[in-house]
Structures are given as structure tokens and as C-alpha cells.
Amino acid sequence: MNGNDRQDENQGNRAMATDSELSARLRRLETQIDRKRPPAAPDPSPRPGSSGAQSSLGQAMTLSTEFIAGVIAGAILGWTFDHFLGTKPWGMIVFLMLGFVTGVYNILRLSGFSGAKNRKDP
Amino acid sequence: MAASIDPIHQFELQPLVSLGHIGNQQIAFTQSALYMFAAVGVIALITIVGTAGRSVVPGRMQALAEIFYEFIADTVHQATGDKEQRFLPLVFSLFMFVLVLNMFGMIPYAFAVTSHLIITFGLAFLVISTVVVYGVMKHGSHFLGLFIPAGVPKPLLLIMVPIEIVSFISRPISLSVRLFANILAGHIALKIFAFFVAQLLLAGAWSVLAPLPLFLTIALTALEFLVAALQAYVFATLTAVYLADALHPGH
Numbered sequence: 001m002n003g004n005d006r007q008d009e010n011q012g013n014r015a016m017a018t019d020s021e022l023s024a025r026l027r028r029l030e031t032q033i034d035r036k037r038p039p040a041a042p043d044p045s046p047r048p049g050s051s052g053a054q055s056s057l058g059q060a061m062t063l064s065t066e067f068i069a070g071v072i073a074g075a076i077l078g079w080t081f082d083h084f085l086g087t088k089p090w091g092m093i094v095f096l097m098l099g100f101v102t103g104v105y106n107i108l109r110l111s112g113f114s115g116a117k118n119r120k121d122p
Numbered sequence: 123m124a125a126s127i128d129p130i131h132q133f134e135l136q137p138l139v140s141l142g143h144i145g146n147q148q149i150a151f152t153q154s155a156l157y158m159f160a161a162v163g164v165i166a167l168i169t170i171v172g173t174a175g176r177s178v179v180p181g182r183m184q185a186l187a188e189i190f191y192e193f194i195a196d197t198v199h200q201a202t203g204d205k206e207q208r209f210l211p212l213v214f215s216l217f218m219f220v221l222v223l224n225m226f227g228m229i230p231y232a233f234a235v236t237s238h239l240i241i242t243f244g245l246a247f248l249v250i251s252t253v254v255v256y257g258v259m260k261h262g263s264h265f266l267g268l269f270i271p272a273g274v275p276k277p278l279l280l281i282m283v284p285i286e287i288v289s290f291i292s293r294p295i296s297l298s299v300r301l302f303a304n305i306l307a308g309h310i311a312l313k314i315f316a317f318f319v320a321q322l323l324l325a326g327a328w329s330v331l332a333p334l335p336l337f338l339t340i341a342l343t344a345l346e347f348l349v350a351a352l353q354a355y356v357f358a359t360l361t362a363v364y365l366a367d368a369l370h371p372g373h
Contacts, residue, residue: 058352065303069296073288095288102288106296 066110067103074099129313133237133306157235161222168218190218194358201362202369209365212252216245217358220301224350227305228343236353237306242298249361250294257368268371297360304353308346315339 078095082088137150172187180188194214198207220236227234235241257265269286270279318335322328 058349061304062300062356065296065300066292069292069299070288072295073292077288077291098284098288099292102285102292105285106289106292 063107063110066106070101070103070106071096071099074102129310129317132233132309132313153233154235154238154241157223157226157233161219161226161235164222165215165218190214197355197359198362198365201359202366204366204369208369209252209362212249213358213361213365216249216361217354220245220357221351221354224305224354225347227309228347228350234305234309236301237309239298239302242302243294245357246294246298249297249364253364253368256365257371260368261371265368265371268367293364297357297364301353301357304349308342308349312339312342312346315342 074095074097075092077099078092081091081095085091135152135154137148137152138156139151141149141151143149168183168190169187172183175181175184177184191214194217195207195210198204198210198213202209223235226232227236254265257268261267269283269290271282271286274282315335316339319332319339322332322335
């Protein structure tokens, strides 16, 4: 009980910290978040062809193929599953959805919205 | 004369020498195979003649060969970070093959081999098999670390691992479809716009407009040359990126 009260008091004190202290803490937090974040979008390595001047048409083509490839891969996997395991509609349903997710994930990774892509670097 | 437009006709395979039948399927030496042999011949010419002199101040051929070599060596080094450049021969061959075939396709009346999905998929499948075989050979079961994205909380792995696996399987598909779709679409667009010129010229008073699609065709031709080179480059870069996975899978 007593300890809890003291903790509350402490927090109350901290809340009254001056504005400058707060802004300093905010800035520190921001730099920490920045450090945790994956390096900014135009990370050179895994995105091919994007060396500066890829036309938007080319980029659209790349992204759409990437998405379609994900869906097709899901469909192929689902079909194979069903064919060999005899789970007629279920493999296709599950893997087609998984393929859709993969397509979206591929696009996110290529356009640099996801942090998962810097796994290519050792 | 309203000649029917048939932009797909240019992609038809024509058997040159029949080699017999398997079932009902004719096995033939097609013009596609002929173009591939020609491409290999041109590449061999560039590289062999280019490296024959080995002069300090390169001649034309040697400069050409050196440009290609250094370009690909740079790409492979950037993607894989591999000092030994183990995969340089593979990437270089693929790049030259695709580039020369794309450029052959740009010659009027020539056949664009890379506009056939089976060709590009064959190349992409070669790349992915190399990644899998080399990765398993070198890292054994550690190669499966490729499917575990770094820095993802444990419960999420349940979803992420299947996604990564499907993503891996989608790689050869996207690699092949990208090259094939670009070349196919480009050639069809060229054919259609060129056909507009002829149609407009035959359309009486409307023939004043004929230069418009003509200019567009010229612009498209330039664009197609760019696409031909760019797609060969993209193919080579992606190959190098995927091969990098075989060298250092996951963490």
C-alpha cells in the first residue's frame, strides 16, 4: 500500500517536469524510434532496377507482376495440395488467401513500407 | 482493303526442321531455337574476340566486352557482397543471353524469343534451382532460416513463415512473368500502332492524321530498346539478389 502511494507520488512529480525537459525527452524518443526503424525506403540493395530513374510505368509493371506472382504461387500450391492430399476445396481456399497476402506483402516490401526486407544483408 | 489486324502472329513458332514426333506432339527445331543459337554465337563472338587481343588500350570489341563484364561484376558484387564472385559466370551468361535475345527481337521481322513464357520461366527456374541446391549444399538445414524474417515476434512467425514460403515460390514466377510480359506487351503495342499508320493512310481524308501514330511508333521503338536493355538488367540484378540468399540465408 505504502509503496504504491509513493510510486504514485513519484509519477506525479515527473508529470510536473518542465516543458523543456519534456521536449528533450520527446526528441530522445524520436531518435530512438528512428534508430529502430529500417533504413529509409530507397535502400539500394534488394530493389533492383530502381536505381534512380525507373519510370513510373516500369514500377507499376514490377509491382503488379509481383502481386500477381504471389497469387499464382498460392493457387499452384493450393492446387497441388488438393491434388495429392484430396482435401478438395480447402487447400485452394487457404493457399489462395495466403497467396493474396503474399502478394500484398511483396508489394509492401518492394516499395519499402515494411521493415522485413533488410534481412537480405547479413 | 481492310486487312485484319493480327498482332499475335509474330509470336508463332515455325518449325524449321522436324525431328520426329512424341505422341501427337511434333518435336522440331523451330526458329526460336535458331535465334537462341544465334544469340549464343553473338555472345561467344563478343567475348572471345573481345578477350583475344588483351591489349592494355582496348580496341572496340575489347571495350565492349569489358563494359559488359565490369557492369555485371559490379552488380553481382553489390547484391551478394561476395569477394570470390562465385556466381558471376551464371549471372553474366544470363544477362548476355537475355540482352542479346531482347535486342534480336527489336530487329524488324525478327522473332522475340523472350516473349515466350516457357523460355523465361526456364531461365528463372534455373536461377531458383541454383539458389536451393547451393543453399542446401552450403548451409544444410540453416538454409531454412531464409523463411524466418528477422526481428519478428514469436507468435507472428506462425503467419509470417507460410507467407515467406509462398513468397519464395512466387519468385521464379514474378521473375519470368516480368520479362515475358514486358517483351510481349511491347511488341504487341508496336505492331498495333504501326498498323494504325497503314489503316489511316487507306482511310481517305483521314490520312492527314497518319503521321500521328507514326511518331508514336518511333517513340515506342525507342522505348522498347530501353525496355529490352532494362529488363535484361533487372533480370540479372534479381538473379544476383536471389543468389545472395543462397550465400547468406536469414540470420
